[in-house]
Amino acid sequence: MAKQSPLEKGANGTAVWVDDRLGSSSFIKRSLNKVFPDHWSFMLGEIALYSFIVLLLSGTYLSLFFEGSSREVIYDGSYAPLKGIPMSAAYSSTLDISFDVRGGLFMRQIHHWAALLFMAAIVVHLARVFFTGAFRKPRELNWIIGVGLLVLGILEGFAGYSLPDDLLSGTGLRIAYSIALSIPVIGTWAAFLVFGGEFPGGAIIERLYPIHILLVPGIILALITFHMMLIWYQKHTQFAGPGRTETNVVGSRLYPAYAAKAGGFFFLVFAVMALLGGLFQINPIWLYGPYDPTQVTAGSQPDWYVGFLDGSTRLMPNWEIRTLGHTFSPNVLLPTQVLPGVLFGLMAVYPFIEQKLTGDKGYHNLLERPRDNPVRTGLGAMSITFYMVLLLAGGNDIIATIFHLSLNEITYALRAGLFILPPLAYIVTKRLCLSLQRADDDLLHHGIETGTIRRLPSGEFVEETVPLPPHYSVLLTAVDTPERRELASHLPQVEHQAAPHQPKGFFKPRGSVVEAPVPRPELESEPSVD
Amino acid sequence: MTDSIRDRLKAPAGHGEQSGGGDTAQSSLTTNDFVQTDSRSSHGPEQTVPAAVPAVVPADVHPRDPKAVQRAERLVAALFLLAVVGVVGFVVSFILVPFDFGDEGFEYYTPALGFFMALALTGVGAGAVVWAKTLMVDNEVIAERHDLASDPQERAETAALIKQGYEETGLPRRSMLRNSMLLGAGALALLPLPFLKDLGKTKNLTEQMAKTGWRPGSKLLDELGRPVKLGDLEIGSVRSVFPDVPGGRRMADSAALMIRMQPELLKSPESRKDWAVDGHIVYSVICTHLGCPVKLYEQQTHHLFCPCHQSIFDATNSAKVLFGPAARNLPQLAIAVDEEGYFVAQGDFNEPVGPSYWERDDSYPDKVGT
Numbered sequence: 001m002a003k004q005s006p007l008e009k010g011a012n013g014t015a016v017w018v019d020d021r022l023g024s025s026s027f028i029k030r031s032l033n034k035v036f037p038d039h040w041s042f043m044l045g046e047i048a049l050y051s052f053i054v055l056l057l058s059g060t061y062l063s064l065f066f067e068g069s070s071r072e073v074i075y076d077g078s079y080a081p082l083k084g085i086p087m088s089a090a091y092s093s094t095l096d097i098s099f100d101v102r103g104g105l106f107m108r109q110i111h112h113w114a115a116l117l118f119m120a121a122i123v124v125h126l127a128r129v130f131f132t133g134a135f136r137k138p139r140e141l142n143w144i145i146g147v148g149l150l151v152l153g154i155l156e157g158f159a160g161y162s163l164p165d166d167l168l169s170g171t172g173l174r175i176a177y178s179i180a181l182s183i184p185v186i187g188t189w190a191a192f193l194v195f196g197g198e199f200p201g202g203a204i205i206e207r208l209y210p211i212h213i214l215l216v217p218g219i220i221l222a223l224i225t226f227h228m229m230l231i232w233y234q235k236h237t238q239f240a241g242p243g244r245t246e247t248n249v250v251g252s253r254l255y256p257a258y259a260a261k262a263g264g265f266f267f268l269v270f271a272v273m274a275l276l277g278g279l280f281q282i283n284p285i286w287l288y289g290p291y292d293p294t295q296v297t298a299g300s301q302p303d304w305y306v307g308f309l310d311g312s313t314r315l316m317p318n319w320e321i322r323t324l325g326h327t328f329s330p331n332v333l334l335p336t337q338v339l340p341g342v343l344f345g346l347m348a349v350y351p352f353i354e355q356k357l358t359g360d361k362g363y364h365n366l367l368e369r370p371r372d373n374p375v376r377t378g379l380g381a382m383s384i385t386f387y388m389v390l391l392l393a394g395g396n397d398i399i400a401t402i403f404h405l406s407l408n409e410i411t412y413a414l415r416a417g418l419f420i421l422p423p424l425a426y427i428v429t430k431r432l433c434l435s436l437q438r439a440d441d442d443l444l445h446h447g448i449e450t451g452t453i454r455r456l457p458s459g460e461f462v463e464e465t466v467p468l469p470p471h472y473s474v475l476l477t478a479v480d481t482p483e484r485r486e487l488a489s490h491l492p493q494v495e496h497q498a499a500p501h502q503p504k505g506f507f508k509p510r511g512s513v514v515e516a517p518v519p520r521p522e523l524e525s526e527p528s529v530d
Numbered sequence: 531m532t533d534s535i536r537d538r539l540k541a542p543a544g545h546g547e548q549s550g551g552g553d554t555a556q557s558s559l560t561t562n563d564f565v566q567t568d569s570r571s572s573h574g575p576e577q578t579v580p581a582a583v584p585a586v587v588p589a590d591v592h593p594r595d596p597k598a599v600q601r602a603e604r605l606v607a608a609l610f611l612l613a614v615v616g617v618v619g620f621v622v623s624f625i626l627v628p629f630d631f632g633d634e635g636f637e638y639y640t641p642a643l644g645f646f647m648a649l650a651l652t653g654v655g656a657g658a659v660v661w662a663k664t665l666m667v668d669n670e671v672i673a674e675r676h677d678l679a680s681d682p683q684e685r686a687e688t689a690a691l692i693k694q695g696y697e698e699t700g701l702p703r704r705s706m707l708r709n710s711m712l713l714g715a716g717a718l719a720l721l722p723l724p725f726l727k728d729l730g731k732t733k734n735l736t737e738q739m740a741k742t743g744w745r746p747g748s749k750l751l752d753e754l755g756r757p758v759k760l761g762d763l764e765i766g767s768v769r770s771v772f773p774d775v776p777g778g779r780r781m782a783d784s785a786a787l788m789i790r791m792q793p794e795l796l797k798s799p800e801s802r803k804d805w806a807v808d809g810h811i812v813y814s815v816i817c818t819h820l821g822c823p824v825k826l827y828e829q830q831t832h833h834l835f836c837p838c839h840q841s842i843f844d845a846t847n848s849a850k851v852l853f854g855p856a857a858r859n860l861p862q863l864a865i866a867v868d869e870e871g872y873f874v875a876q877g878d879f880n881e882p883v884g885p886s887y888w889e890r891d892d893s894y895p896d897k898v899g900t
Contacts, residue, residue, distance in 0.1 A: 035673040078631040099631045102624060106643045138678050171822060174782075175838065178820040178885035188739065188887045192730035198738045199782050199821070201730065235675055243672060250672050260662035267655025271648040278644005294770060294785035294815065296823045298837045313820070313855060314839045320857030320886060327890040331855050332820065365675060397840055407840055408853055 036258050037238035037251035041128045046262065048121035050269040051114045052224065058111040059213060065101055067093040068163060068209025070202055079286055087165075087290035090205045094164040094285055110277030115157050117273060119305040122150050130350075130380050132367040134237045136360075140351040142230045145223050147348040152220050154305050159212040161283065161303055165205055168283075170291025171300055173204060182332035200293060239367045246365050299398060304391075311393030312339050315415050371440075374433035381429035382422040389418045443468060602664040609657035616650025736889045740882040742773070742814075743784035744863060749774035750788065750812070750873040757872045763790040763810065768827045771812060773875065783883050786863050787825055788812045788873070789845050791832060797847045805864035810873070812863040813849045814883040817841060819856035821884050834860065857886065 004012070019025045036042075069089040075082050077092065078099040097104035126146060129135055135143035158176070162169045177199045180191035196203025235249050244250045252258040276282075288297065302310055312335035321328040346353075354376065355361060370377040392399065393414045400407040447465035455461050623642035628635045662668065680688075701708045731738075749757040750771040763769055769788045772778045793809035805811070813834070815823045822838035827845065833852065834843040841854030849860035861883050864876035881894040 033673075035671055080632065102629055103640075103643055106640045106647075109640070109644075171838065174822065175820045181885050181887040183888075185888055188735055188889055189730075189732060191887075192732045192735060193726055195730065197731035203730075234678065235673075246675075248672050248674050250670060252668050253671060257662045257666040257668035260658045260666060264655045264658030264662065267651045268659070269655075271651035271655060274644050274651055275648040276644075278641050278647065292780070293782035294772075294779075294823050294825075296825065296837055298826060300822070300837055310839070316855045318819075318841075318851060318855050318857040322890075322892040325891040325893070326888055327886040327892060328888070329857065329886040331857050332885065335855075363678070397837070411840070411853075 032253065032255035034232070034254040035235075035249050035251045036254060037236050037244075037249055038258075039239055041132070042236065043265065044121055044125035044128050046265060047269055048118055048125055049224065049228075050266045051118035051121055051273070052220065053266070054114040054270055054273050055111060055118060056217065056221075058107050058114060059217075061107050062097060062104075062111055063213050065093060065097045065104060066090070066163070066209075068205055070165065070200075070205045082286065082289070085290065088205065090163060090165040091285070091290045094166070098286060106277055109280070109282050110273050112161075112282045113276040113280070114273050115160060116282075116303060116305075117269075117276075119150075119153050119157060119303075122146075122153055123305075126150060127380070127384070131370040131377055132237070132239075133364060133373060133376065134367055135351045136364040137351075137355070138234055138363055139230070139237070142227055142234070143351055144348050145227050145230070147344060149220060149223050149227065151344055152216055152223070156212065156216040156220065157303055157305060159208045159216065162208055163205060163212060164283075164285045165291050166285035167288040167291050167295055167297060168285070168300060170200075170293065171296055172302055172306075173291075174199060174293065177201075177204075179332060179336045182329040183337070184328055184333070235365070237365055237367050239369075244366065246363065249365070299401075301395065301398070307394035308387055308390040309336055309340060309394075311390035311396075311414075312336070314396055315390070315393045315411060315418060317415075371433040371436040374430040374437075377433050378426040378430035382426040385425035386418065386422045389414055389421060393418075599665070602660070606657050606661045606665070609653050609660060611653070613650045613653030613657070616646050616648070616653055619646035620650060739887060739889065742878055742883055743775045743778050743781045744773045744786075744875045744878045745775065746875065746877045747868075748778075748875045749868075750786075750865065750875065751778065753779070755779065758788065760807065760810075760867050760871045760873065763788065765790050765792060765809065766829045768825075770815070770825065771873075783816060785815045785823060786812050787815045787827070787834070788865075789827060789832075791846065795832065795846045799848065802848065802862065802864070804866075805862055805876070807865055807867055807873070810865065811845070812865050812875075813843075813845070813860040814863065814879055815860075816884040817856060818851075818858040818860060818883075818885060819854070824860060 015025075067089045071089045072086050073089050073092050075085050075087055075092050075095065077083075077096050079095055082095065094108070097108055099105070101107075129143065129146065158172070162173050162176075177191050177195055180194060181187045183190055192198065192201070194204070194207070195201030196207075236251075238244050238249055238251065241250065289295070301307070313332070316331050316335040319330045321330065370380075393411070396407060396410045396414065399405065400410055447467045450464045450466060452464040453461050454464055620643060623639070623646055627639045627642050629639050630636060696702065701711075751774050752758055752772075753770055757774065758769060758771060767790055771786050771788045773781070773784050775781075778784060788810055789812075790810050793806075796806055796809065796811060798806060798811075813824075815825050817824045817836045817838065819836065819839055819841050822836050824834050824836045824841070824843060826835040826837060827833075828835060832845040834845050834849060836842075836854065836856065839855050841856035842852045843849040843856070843860050844852050848862060851857065851859060861879040861881045863879050865873050866876055868874050882890055
């Protein structure tokens with residue numbers, strides 16, 4: 001028996017000690033052998049997770065110095081231009097973090113950048129999951145959790161940038177208060193109870209602080225945990241490929257290579273945020289000054305993930321109903337509360353809508369390529385277009401300034417665009433998907449063109465083609481949709497060059513191992529599949 | 531084919547194999563590689579995931595070219611050492627780069643920290659990734675998925691168990707017990723409601739919303755607390771004004787803007803004829819949309835512009851809405867001039883300032899159409 005090194009001995013001893021008490025070996029064995037399919041797009045969710053870890057780390061450090069209080073103090077820190085000015089303790093302590101705590105500004109900027117990146121990663125990850133159909137049965141629950149995380153992320157971000165009590169954040173809070181006012185019947189009460197009284201109320205910073213550092217992050221952490229447990233338990237989806245079926249998962253074992261890659265990736269994501277936090281200024285609150293309810297700056301903008309709601313508010317016509325001694329404000333209620341409610345609600349139940357419409361109640365562990373499901377991809381493009389119009393509208397004043405355009409005309413154009421562009425995007429995207437499918441089918445039916453021209457005895461010239469290598473055809477034929485089948489029926493059937501893999505049934509397990517070796521065609525360059 | 535270390539480390543040309551990098555479309559897997567072996571078969575009789583995890587690719591993906599191995603190892607080691615450089619740089623910058631505001635070079639403090647921290651993190655991160663991608667065994671393996679749904683018998687048994695327990699509680703038969711329990715639990719759910727009471731100062735809520743700091747005879751103070759006199763403003767200029775009451779400068783609902791323009795430009799309705807003095811007119815700056823201060827005054831057009839959601843008000847015409855999501859004109863403050871020539875308020879604003887709210891009664895005698 002080989003001699004054990006002290007390290008091995010120690011590890012062994014610890015493992016035995018733990019296993020004696022928890023019986024953890026079988027769990028650890030299974031976990032280390034867990035198979036993860038690999039694809040670059042699966043990293044997007046990881047980026048969100050890692051950003052959240054960075055948020056927790058940097059946020060904990062900031063909380064050691066930040067004072068979440070609206071108590072008035074006279075500033076007496078290092079930043080000369082604001083010396084002697086009355087301000088809230090929240091703003092003053094944020095200035096202290098920026099100018100009197102070594103590395104404090106760096107931490108603040110990392111925290112803010114990480115928040116922006118967190119939201120961006122969530123949105124892109126969500127798009128990936130949507131367009132590949134990863135939300136389908138059995139993963140609807142995890143989709144809903146994801147939508148919950150998106151909404152909580154927006155709230156958490158808003159709470160965060162409201163805390164420093166600078167001019168910009170105070171303006172945002174006043175808008176939030178006014179939005180609460182617009183709720184019918186209970187709006188005024190709700191606004192008073194949340195803010196502590198008529199605006200500014202004197203309590204909102206004090207209340208947002210524990211919400212921002214304890215309540216919401218706690219819920220987010222719990223949901224992320226649950227999100228990951230479900231991924232773990234249900235196993236990750238995978239793209240079609242040789243040997244990849246609905247009933248298996250093909251990829252790398254967690255330990256060691258996959259874990260090393262994922263762990264390394266955390267540090268790389270962290271590095272990007274460190275670089276952003278160090279080199280790119282963000283939210284320089286000392287330039288905005290302390291909040292003063294009577295002041296505002298031109299070009300006030302929220303963080304990007306709230307921008308679409310700012311845009312919807314700007315586009316909304318000024319409808320207001322005044323009757324029977326009451327005022328009802330659809331001009332505020334619709335774009336700020338009804339719209340996000342409907343959007344996120346639809347998003348959350350989308351898996352069930354799709355199930356209802358397609359009648360498809362089966363399990364789906366193989367991902368679709370966006371083109372494989374033109375209707376869904378069209379709907380996604382439609383939603384993104386709708387969102388982008390709103391986001392643009394959120395910067396209508398800035399667009400007007402930069403491009404010397406009339407603000408009113410931009411607003412009218414965007415109002416029209418909000419209703420015209422999304423359906424257009426749907427139609428164009430769907431047609432694009434169908435064309436791409438047609439191109440795929442072309443490849444499947446005719447094989448790859450080699451550029452070699454052969455002259456037949458009859459004098460006819462034909463181009464030589466070779467069948468697709470199996471991993472292409474498997475990918476191309478993995479999905480069999482009604483549209484696809486219909487399309488395929490119109491394609492000329494090439495007798496002498498049958499497709500190496502005829503499209504099989506809807507997500508039927510295909511042979512995991514191709515029987516005969518198919519030689520790889522010698523080509524100068526491989527045809528791109530996408 | 532790209533000429534990365536990874537490629538050179540891998541099997542000789544012609545022998546396709548799955549690169550762990552992942553994108554199926556890019557992989558060069560051929561059927562030759564579907565060899566049903568388990569790279570971990572040497573791990574002893576207790577197979578980890580025995581039949582379920584056959585290797586898709588040949589077990590031997592260990593680097594072959596010893597020179598390439600050495601290069602890869604050196605690269606990984608260099609990256610890990612880069613982390614040490616980063617940390618040293620970080621600590622040195624932390625201590626030595628000027629930090630105090632205004633000191634020469636203090637603006638390099640945060641960038642230096644960011645740079646060196648990123649360097650350290652990149653070293654560790656890239657080191658691990660390169661190591662995993664070049665030197666570690668990363669076979670593609672197949673694991674079978676387990677059925678998520680329980681088998682029907684298990685389901686039936688569970689359902690029966692729940693049903694049995696429910697019957698054992700006696701709830702299905704004892705309706706009084708059930709109803710009283712529901713009532714009790716429902717009442718308990720309402721218990722926290724009174725705790726909401728003191729979250730906000732809601733006493734006289736409607737009155738709070740309707741009133742501001744302006745009183746009859748309040749002087750109009752400027753930003754610095756000086757009373758504004760007739761003649762202080764040039765034609766075409768504006769001034770922020772605040773009520774002459776303690777804390778008036780910071781009141782969120784009382785801020786107003788005095789504008790002076792040619793008196794003949796003002797198109798005030800009959801009821802507001804004597805609210806302005808010699809072309810001086812005062813509006814609330816709290817936007818009737820979402821409460822941002824409307825303080826951007828365009829001298830040529832006499833438009834007041836809200837920077838938050840771009841509502842535009844006509845200062846010559848009772849601050850009516852010209853454009854944007856705001857639904858109501860800005861409330862106007864009736865002003866007069868006292869014997870000493872100072873501006874004073876005739877009273878409060880003619881209507882509640884700021885955004886609309888449910889209790890807002892719109893029957894104000896002097897209101898103008900929108």
